[in-house]
Amino acid sequence: MSQSLSPECTPLKKVYDSCFNSWFEGYLEPAIAASTKPEQRTEYAKRKAEEFQANCGKVWEQYKACVQGAVKEKGLDQLLEQAREENPLMEPTPPSK
Amino acid sequence: MHFFSQAFTYEHPWHHVVIGMWHKYPNSKCTHVVSIDTLDRTVDPKTGIIRTERLMGCKQKAPAWIVKFFGGSEDAFVREISFVDPSTQNVQITSVNLSLSQFATCYEQIHYSPNPHNPLQQTDFTQTAEVQARLAIWRSAANGLEKWLVQRFEQNAQLGKSGFTEILRQLWEERAQVPLQQGGSESS
DSSP: OOBOSSGGGHHHHHHHHHHHHHHHHHHHHHHHHHTTSHHHHHHHHHHHHHHHHHHHHHHHHHHHHHHHHHHHHTTOHHHHHHHHHHOOOOSOOOOOO | OEEEEEEEEESSOHHHHHHHHTTOOSOTTOTTEEEEEEEEEEEOTTTOOEEEEEEEEEEOOOOHHHHHHHOOOSEEEEEEEEEEETTTTEEEEEEEEOTTTTTEEEEEEEEEEEOTTSTTTOEEEEEEEEEEEOHHHHHHHHHHHHHHHHHHHHHHHHHHHHHHHHHHHHHHHHHHHHHHHHHHHHHO
């Protein structure tokens, strides 16, 4: 598994990544199957979003706090803010080319 | 502006590729990627779309002239936003450089979708990148530099003029007084 930008965050990152990966691997195939019916898809998405929060929410908060500190320390926070302003990318863009 | 693009078909079903996506690094062919951090992640409870914002740290030796000219370092950071949409079986990944972004941007887009002819076994990959130097910013920086230089020049010219005026006045006032003083001492 890859490292965090700050060594002190790497242990939390590893716990979080493992948590996400195991949730995601359980999520993906049924999500594809559930997407044929809109109401089934929404029911599944809602349930799994809650499950993700319940499983990984706690370590995520700790990891996020650590990374945010590291980002500031490396002086990347302003570059990030600028990049977010320029390209918010809050929704997928339809394939252009 | 410079463009790059490539396309490829992986011999794996879409969901295998997408699960694998989160395990891509570290890998022996891409040792330049040294760190990956998740900055934000949401699972949309309506659509099931997962949006992830990540920060990748890269070490890539830049040519000496680039480091000298732009003051860059070995560490470069990239912001990556990905959307995984299980309902349309589409993954879209957009990456933009943070480092040196004041000079140029590299905007990369990647898509993974099931191959239309063999959707259960093959996954199409497309990648495009646009590299663009920020000419507008260059121009405004150059313009700002010129303005500052002219202002400094004007200020210095003013100071030079008033400084020399002062020197001339002192010099000739002193010289005008010396003969008077000498004359005065003779008379006493």
